[in-house]
Amino acid sequence: QKEVEQNSGPLSVPEGAIASLNCTYSDRVSQSFFWYRQYSGKSPELIMSIYSNGDKEDGRFTAQLNKASQYVSLLIRDSQPSDSATYLCAVDRPPSGNTPLVFGKGTRLSVIA
Amino acid sequence: EAGVAQSPRYKIIEKRQSVAFWCNPISGHATLYWYQQILGQGPKLLIQFQNNGVVDDSQLPKDRFSAERLKGVDSTLKIQPAKLEDSAVYLCASSLSASEQFFGPGTRLTVL
Numbered sequence: 001q002k003e004v005e006q007n008s009g010p011l012s013v014p015e016g017a018i019a020s021l022n023c024t025y026s027d028r029v030s031q032s033f034f035w036y037r038q039y040s041g042k043s044p045e046l047i048m049s050i051y052s053n054g055d056k057e058d059g060r061f062t063a064q065l066n067k068a069s070q071y072v073s074l075l076i077r078d079s080q081p082s083d084s085a086t087y088l089c090a091v092d093r094p095p096s097g098n099t100p101l102v103f104g105k106g107t108r109l110s111v112i113a
Numbered sequence: 114e115a116g117v118a119q120s121p122r123y124k125i126i127e128k129r130q131s132v133a134f135w136c137n138p139i140s141g142h143a144t145l146y147w148y149q150q151i152l153g154q155g156p157k158l159l160i161q162f163q164n165n166g167v168v169d170d171s172q173l174p175k176d177r178f179s180a181e182r183l184k185g186v187d188s189t190l191k192i193q194p195a196k197l198e199d200s201a202v203y204l205c206a207s208s209l210s211a212s213e214q215f216f217g218p219g220t221r222l223t224v225l
């Protein structure tokens with residue numbers, strides 16, 4: 001069984017700080033990696049995708065991928081109370097392309113005003 | 114562009130009853146997924162369709178769950194008979210390419 005591991009949290013950070021969310025995965029040949037944000041009672045919302053090693057930035061969000069270490073992370077700069085949510089890490093199942101995703105259990109982030 | 118539509122949004126049934134959920138994917142998305150999300154867990158795939166063919170149903174409890182996607186657009190997921198442990202949110206997602214999947218609002222099922 002392919003696994004995606006995340007700390008369940010809660011991770012509490014003060015407003016304006018950097019929140020760092022981490023994820024490890026077990027299938028070495030996975031190629032596509034995603035971060036979803038899920039507010040309580042809502043469905044997951046795609047916020048970042050990353051496919052190659054290194055960093056990918058989009059506004060206040062930066063996704064980092066290290067395939068050798070099988071590690072993917074999400075940094076949220078200038079955290080806002082509205083960022084308080086559960087963040088789900090998702091990984092594809094090879095071969096890539098329109099495959100189901102394997103999700104971690106999510107990390108609950110709380111941004112304190 | 115309209116997102117993934119699902120109905121109903123909420124459903125409460127008693128155990129051993131049957132229930133059906135409906136999903137309409139984003140226009141043009143050939144791939145459709147049904148996921149089950151139990152409270153405190155990440156979504157777990159139940160079934161994947163490519164157009165109207167099943168690609169992956171390895172985690173679908175086929176003794177009680179069934180799904181179809183006639184004409185390669187809308188899909189229905191049925192549970193018959195329901196068990197207490199089926200209480201969850203049932204999420205439909207669709208994708209065009211490169212595994213980027215977009216989720217509908219989900220159906221929250223409570224089995225009493």
